[in-house]
Amino acid sequence: MKYIQWKQFRARGAAGRRLALAAVAVVGVSTAFGGGLATAAPSKPADGEAVAVSRIVLGVGAKENQRVLSWYSSTNAGQLVQVVPASKLVKGQFPKNVTSFPATVTANAVNGGFNAHATIDGLKQRQKYAYRVGNAGHWSPTYTFQTQDFKGDFSFLFFGDPQIGSSGDTAKDGAGWADTLNVALTANPKAELLVSGGDQVESANVESQWDAFLGSDKLRQYPWAATIGNHDVGGKAYEQHFWTPNTDRSTPYYNGDQAVRSGGDYWYLYKDVLFIDLNSNAYANGSDAAHIGYVTNVVNTYGAKAKYTVLVYHHSIYSPASHANDGDNQLRRQDFPTAFSKLGVDLVLQGHDHSYSRSYQIKNGKKANPAEQPGATQVTQGPGGVVYVTANSASGSKYYDLTKPDVTKDPNYGPDPLNPKNHWANSVENQEHVRTYVRVQVKDDKLVVENLRSGTCAAPNAAVELGQESWCGPDSGATPAAPVGSIVDKVAIHTYQGGKGNNKVAADTNWLR
Incomplete structure (x- = not known):
């Protein structure tokens, strides 16, 4: 047959x-x-x-x-x-x-x-x-x-929220997603991992959306490191499509909420990087503490085998757009940053907000170096300094516009003294209504993070094509769209060389107090 x-x-x-x-x-x-x-x-x-x-x-x-x-x-x-x-x-x-x-x-x-x-x-x-x-x-x-060399420098690609189906036109969303994969991997054929920011689809149990998400053969040629988003929960389709290594779905992470249990916390080691992926859909009633406990245990057990620790989860705690002041993100801003600094996390990759941002170095929930300039292309990481990156839409199915810092909604998330149009945590905030992806180069002494355009205002770009966005291009549409492959943002993070590994904490943690 x-x-x-x-x-x-x-x-x-x-x-x-x-x-x-x-x-x-x-x-x-x-x-x-x-x-x-x-x-x-x-x-x-x-x-x-x-x-x-x-x-x-x-x-x-x-x-x-x-x-x-x-x-x-x-x-x-x-x-x-x-x-x-x-x-x-x-x-x-x-x-x-x-x-x-x-x-x-x-x-x-x-x-x-x-x-x-x-x-x-x-x-x-x-x-x-x-x-x-x-x-x-x-x-x-x-x-x-x-496969590539099992030691040495490498690069991986990070993709925000394809969310196939969110424009209302699954075929257009799938076309934008497939084009981003093609653009990104044509430019980076030796990329070794494709890392997800979550929200692969709009509706977790609609298989026609999964068909469009999985339509590109690139997802059969390069390993996809899945992350579960809020649109991926509500059923078991996510874990039926993605089997992840070292996965823990224990009850304390979810407080018995079955709706968010498809996909747990997991980790893997790849060359010099310890990747830890969290299901951030569960956050209240002790779930954040449970996730922190998971990260702590993994770092304590395996962190010495890696130079860098990279966390990945869906909900961007330093969102610059529609989700900036969501109550769950306000809680995570209280719960996560100090723990991540103490654990020596180097880079945090997030999605959910359909816009791009790159934070200053954040230590214990505050800007580590008040003099770090907006948009700096070179930064030197001090002990406990963590950079948070939020990825824009990789498919063009939905974009969220940047918001102004609003202390009436969250008094702890006000403007940046050096650039008042941005939130205090973010060195760069960007929205052009064009598709982008993030490239991370892992080198011996630094991480290089770039946000690259994978599309223009032209099709495939569903949200623009369907008139859901009234403008497109840099400067709120005042500047013509830049070409595919051009750089939105680039920074070299020169990593901390003290303690255990690069940004790992030494036994004496008095500097954190």
Whole structure:
């Protein structure tokens, strides 16, 4: 039986999908690649059964030599990944001796069928791999990915809120998102990670939005480090699409609120960076304290293995736009900054506000150096100094305009004395109603952060195309749109060299008091 597309599977109807849920095979595996074959003997689908494999996404693993694959299938029978060095393909076909990684498969009660994931382990550096998922005779197309050096400098890309469907036109949103991925990865073909700021889609359980989000094959070629946003909760679709490493969904992080439990806190080590990703949807009644406890435990356990600690979560605590004074962000501004300074966090990446901002160095919730100038392109990090970055829309589906600092809404989030139109925390605030993405270069002695334009005022740019924004371009539309690839903001953060690692705290923390 030939591979068929997911839409054909969906056309089988609810009755067919209910039959598919009759049995569930759960096969858990992470097997070393390259150390001998790990070949499964999968059961086969019933004769005449049409099998669909769809919504494949390559995810980040727990370390450089791992990747995670997640996908949907119409059958639970023997789902696995086959992986081989791309040079071993024979006229595009997999050889007989191929390494296989059996999948964990669970029923997808919302959409019918099954969702599967498998961890590819034991990858070698500087190697191009080919893979396919599915079952014997019912394989997906073949995709490839490239590993780089497992030590040394590298770059990763950070994307804010694709939120496919938020403009009201899923196709236009998907086109903008796909174009940003194409622009970003054409300019940065050796980028090693794609890091999410959350809100992949507008409505968590609308699979047509997920289809548009996952439409680009770039998400099958470069590992996506998922982050859960407020539009990704309300169901289990997020965790069905993204299996993340070292994930903790313990009750204290969520206070029993099932609506926000799809996707927990997780961490991974990649070269010299300890990445920690939080589900910031839960924040009240002790959840912030639980998240801080999680970060503390991970940093204390694994921080010595990394030069840099990068936190990622959705809700931007130093929002410059519509969410600047939301009550939940006001609470997080009280709860998070001092803890992050004490833990030696270097960089915090956030989404949610559909605008771009880059903070000054913030220490214990205050500007670390009152003399740091707005828009400085070089900063030297002192102990406890943390830079917070908020990513703009990567798809063009929705933008939020910058707001003026308003002390009547939050007396602790007033204007910057050096640049009163900005909030005090932010060195740069920007909104042009054009798509952008953030590039982070990780070097031995610094982090270089750049916000780059991935579009102009022209299509695909759904919010502008549909007339939801009345202007487009720099200076509130007074200046023509700059070209794709041009720089909105760039800063080199020369990291602190004292203590444990770069910005890690020494045993004596008197300087924090």
